[in-house]
Amino acid sequence: MTLTRRDLLKGATVGVTASATLPLLPGTSSAAMLPDQTSHATADCRQRALHQQTPYFDYSGGGELYVAPTGTTRTADYAASLTDEEFLRRHWFR
Amino acid sequence: MVDFTQGPAPKGYFSPLRFEADIYDCEVEGSIPKELNGAFIRVGGEYFYPPSRPDDSPFSTDGFISSFRIRDGLVDFKARWIKTPRFLKNLNARKQVFGVYRNPFTADPSNDYADKPFLGTVANTAPIAHHGKLYALKEDAHPFEIDPNTLETLGPWNFDGKYTAQTFSAHPKVDPVSGEMICYGYEATGLCTDDLWIYTVSPQGKVTREYKVKVPYVSTLHDMVLTQKYMIFPVYGYVTSMERLRAGQLHWAFDKNMPTYWGFVPRDGDGSDVRWFKGPASVVMHTINAFDDGNKVIVDAPISDGNPFPFFPQVDGSPWSPQLARHTIRRLVFDMASTGDTYQETILDPTDVVDLARIDDRYISLPYKYVYSSMADASQPYDAARAGPNRAVNSYFRYDLSNGEWRKYFAGDVHNLQEVTFIPRSATAPEGDGWLIGTASNYADMRTELVIVDAIEMKELARVFLPFRMTPQVHARWYNNTELPFSDEVMPPYRGRVQES
Numbered sequence: 001m002t003l004t005r006r007d008l009l010k011g012a013t014v015g016v017t018a019s020a021t022l023p024l025l026p027g028t029s030s031a032a033m034l035p036d037q038t039s040h041a042t043a044d045c046r047q048r049a050l051h052q053q054t055p056y057f058d059y060s061g062g063g064e065l066y067v068a069p070t071g072t073t074r075t076a077d078y079a080a081s082l083t084d085e086e087f088l089r090r091h092w093f094r
Numbered sequence: 095m096v097d098f099t100q101g102p103a104p105k106g107y108f109s110p111l112r113f114e115a116d117i118y119d120c121e122v123e124g125s126i127p128k129e130l131n132g133a134f135i136r137v138g139g140e141y142f143y144p145p146s147r148p149d150d151s152p153f154s155t156d157g158f159i160s161s162f163r164i165r166d167g168l169v170d171f172k173a174r175w176i177k178t179p180r181f182l183k184n185l186n187a188r189k190q191v192f193g194v195y196r197n198p199f200t201a202d203p204s205n206d207y208a209d210k211p212f213l214g215t216v217a218n219t220a221p222i223a224h225h226g227k228l229y230a231l232k233e234d235a236h237p238f239e240i241d242p243n244t245l246e247t248l249g250p251w252n253f254d255g256k257y258t259a260q261t262f263s264a265h266p267k268v269d270p271v272s273g274e275m276i277c278y279g280y281e282a283t284g285l286c287t288d289d290l291w292i293y294t295v296s297p298q299g300k301v302t303r304e305y306k307v308k309v310p311y312v313s314t315l316h317d318m319v320l321t322q323k324y325m326i327f328p329v330y331g332y333v334t335s336m337e338r339l340r341a342g343q344l345h346w347a348f349d350k351n352m353p354t355y356w357g358f359v360p361r362d363g364d365g366s367d368v369r370w371f372k373g374p375a376s377v378v379m380h381t382i383n384a385f386d387d388g389n390k391v392i393v394d395a396p397i398s399d400g401n402p403f404p405f406f407p408q409v410d411g412s413p414w415s416p417q418l419a420r421h422t423i424r425r426l427v428f429d430m431a432s433t434g435d436t437y438q439e440t441i442l443d444p445t446d447v448v449d450l451a452r453i454d455d456r457y458i459s460l461p462y463k464y465v466y467s468s469m470a471d472a473s474q475p476y477d478a479a480r481a482g483p484n485r486a487v488n489s490y491f492r493y494d495l496s497n498g499e500w501r502k503y504f505a506g507d508v509h510n511l512q513e514v515t516f517i518p519r520s521a522t523a524p525e526g527d528g529w530l531i532g533t534a535s536n537y538a539d540m541r542t543e544l545v546i547v548d549a550i551e552m553k554e555l556a557r558v559f560l561p562f563r564m565t566p567q568v569h570a571r572w573y574n575n576t577e578l579p580f581s582d583e584v585m586p587p588y589r590g591r592v593q594e595s
Contacts, residue, residue, distance in 0.1 A: 034199050058405075064485075066106075069106060
């Protein structure tokens with residue numbers, strides 16, 4: 001499944017657990033991005049984490065999971081309220 | 095095509111910003127002290143292009159500098175990318191063409207700058223001003239000079255060729271007595287070398303002395319302390335090797351079996367006079383201060399017993415331990431009259447603090463009283479519904495070394511504070527009489543706020559609101575208008591057409 005910017009804003013397909021199954025890049029295997037498989041953790045066990053206001057991929061499982069705050073902006077609600085056509089009309093970046 | 099959706103923070107407060115900014119006459123709540131005339135200058139970073147590998151260290155982010163210029167109670171904000179050769183080369187290629195954290199072997203050979211680190215650095219760690227010049231620092235290369243008014247990058251600087259180490263630490267110290275800057279580079283003669291080269295720079299910006307030291311093992315020497323007699327360097331558990339780098343790994347891993355060493359170099363001696371003391375495993379990423387006390391030397395630092403950075407792996411493969419990453423304020427006593435190589439270490443208070451501790455810089459290398467830093471005060475409210483479940487560092491504190499008194503300032507229930515800086519009220523004000531300044535990340539409203547706090551009462555005096563969230567800093571400093579040649583112009587001169595009638 002291809003992740004779009006709008007899907008990301010809606011929070012429809014990504015989250016802490018869902019992200020672990022995403023490919024690193026469309027059409028690129030995680031192994032190709034990690035040349036030294038013997039010494040680096042694989043993408044299968046990574047989780048989004050936060051340390052001292054620094055986001056990173058946690059491979060050991062010891063870090064603090066990062067969950068983006070909802071805030072007051074409610075980007076997800078806004079993105080979900082628009083049709084695909086209206087979203088693309090307003091946000092031409094895709 | 096740029097795509098951050100696969101990165102560690104594709105949305106939320108830490109998603110990439112990627113812009114530069116100017117805000118003239120910022121929104122202010124409260125009253126900024128009229129005595130403040132200078133700038134609060136922050137250096138940090140974020141990736142302009144995604145890293146080449148997802149396991150790269152966040153310390154590889156592209157350098158970014160920002161400034162809150164304050165005078166007459168008003169504030170102008172400016173932010174710029176630090177235009178390192180690496181940043182420009184990436185921009186020209188429209189993608190990340192460099193490898194992972196301080197490992198040139200993971201880059202395309204055309205970008206392997208192992209012998210010229212200034213071409214591969216990101217200059218993302220700290221600002222320093224000395225001899226009227228402003229620099230952005232990262233410990234893997236030379237400093238990059240920055241125009242203090244425009245924040246444009248003026249390029250790497252090697253002090254007219256007199257600074258011959260390949261690297262320059264992010265934590266030089268300026269001696270308030272002599273005005274000298276004490277600076278140093280580790281891995282000074284190339285990757286993984288055990289050379290620590292130390293320099294003194296005169297108040298006029300000239301290199302006056304060079305000391306060459308061999309360290310017990312190659313490790314991060316991120317920070318140092320200074321007394322009037324000694325330059326002092328901690329060596330602790332992070333290890334590296336050429337084999338490690340050639341295997342494509344990040345520069346550092348943590349080895350809990352490595353001892354901590356403290357090296358003392360007499361300021362009136364040379365590198366061969368270094369004396370090493372040895373203690374149990376710890377991490378001293380940042381220091382607080384040090385001073386001479388007769389034949390003893392007192393060193394204060396926020397110290398952890400284990401690896402504070404979860405993205406640097408343990409050499410034995412064990413999981414990262416948040417418990418061992420906790421920092422406490424500790425006092426170390428070294429007896430210079432002894433013939434031994436041990437020292438006394440005391441935890442002054444069990445409170446878990448952020449290790450970005452600061453003092454009144456007029457007391458660097460001298461006896462002093464107050465420590466300032468930040469902490470996550472669990473007794474204060476936190477609005478997890480708005481700010482998210484990640485716990486925040488919500489308070490600054492002042493810790494009185496003479497009696498153990500804590501004073502705290504709480505920034506808000508959706509705020510995460512960054513490193514604090516102390517500003518003296520005047521050049522002759524007593525220690526601690528002045529203000530604290532620093533930025534807070536407002537997670538709920540997605541904006542950065544600058545707070546200015548009375549450093550004695552620990553009461554907020556003013557808050558400056560940016561209408562957006564700003565790239566997190568690593569380190570920041572305040573410089574007044576006698577330390578840097580700040581312009582009084584609000585914005586660059588208008589050079590467009592003028593209609594007379």
